[in-house]
Amino acid sequence: MSEQRINGQIKVPKVLLVGPNGEQVGIVRVEDALRLAQEADLDLVEVAQGANPPVARLMDYGKFKYEANMKARESRKNQANTVQKEIRMGLKIDKHDYETKRRNVEKFLNGGDKVKVMIRFRGREQSRPEMGIKLLGRMAEDVxxxxFVESHPRQDGRTMVMVLGPHKKKAQAMAEARKRRTDAEKAESNSSKQAEAPAEDVAPTGDES
Incomplete structure (x- = not known):
């Protein structure tokens, strides 16, 4: 996936603009989007380059990159004890299926795991990235x-991905519990092997009478 383009690097005539809090602003000229970013002392960041028009979001890019780097560092630190699950949804998911997916996401997060939520666009749906952002935003709010949103929605061709991370204390507690359980299983296995090993013959001591 290519590096995100920001501010003057965005050369398209129009973008689908998303506000700093995830609100839909609409399709605007890139000049107007840049002006809004400047007035708000924010950056214009292209988050879905392949869409038509591309999706751009107003955000503090420096803060975003710093937080992303910190999260990546924390993720690498704990990745040995962290599992990432996947949930796939269609853009036209019905209410029952959505609730099932939501419960699964909650179960994974409650277990201390990260969740990659993926939307697969079909046919002309690829030209409606705002619907994917809206659906993923709904999921993030519901859980x-x-x-929390560890990686904001990003589109790559026909797929849009968002990564959710468990709240830190919960994740740490579950990771520690998982490690203790693994250590206990190893210790139990070693004890069983030692118990099954044949006893060695003991040489007699002293003279026989």
Missing amino acids: AELG
Whole structure:
């Protein structure tokens, strides 16, 4: 995936603009989007380059990159004890299926795991990235008590991906519990092997009478 283009690097005539809080602004000329970014002392960041028009979001890019780097560092630090699950959804998912997916996301987050939520666009849906952003945003809001958005929605061809992470204390507690369980299983296995090993013959001591 290519590096995100920001501000003057965005050369398209129009973008689908998303506000700093995830609100839909609409399709605007890139000059107007840059002006809004400047007035708000924010950056214009292209988050879905392949869309038509591309999706751009107003954000503090420096802060975003810093937080992303810190999260990546923390992720590498804990990746040995962290599992990433995947949830796939269609853009036209019905209410029942959505609730099932939401419960699964909550179960994974509650277990201390990260969740990659993926939307697969079909046919002309690829030209409606704002619908994917809206659906992923809804999921993030619905599970906010258990997790946070670690990686904002990004489109790559016909797929849009968002990564949710469990709240830090919960993740650490679950990772530690998982490690203790693994250590206990190893210790139990070693004890069983030692118990099954044949006893060695003991040489007699002293003279026989």
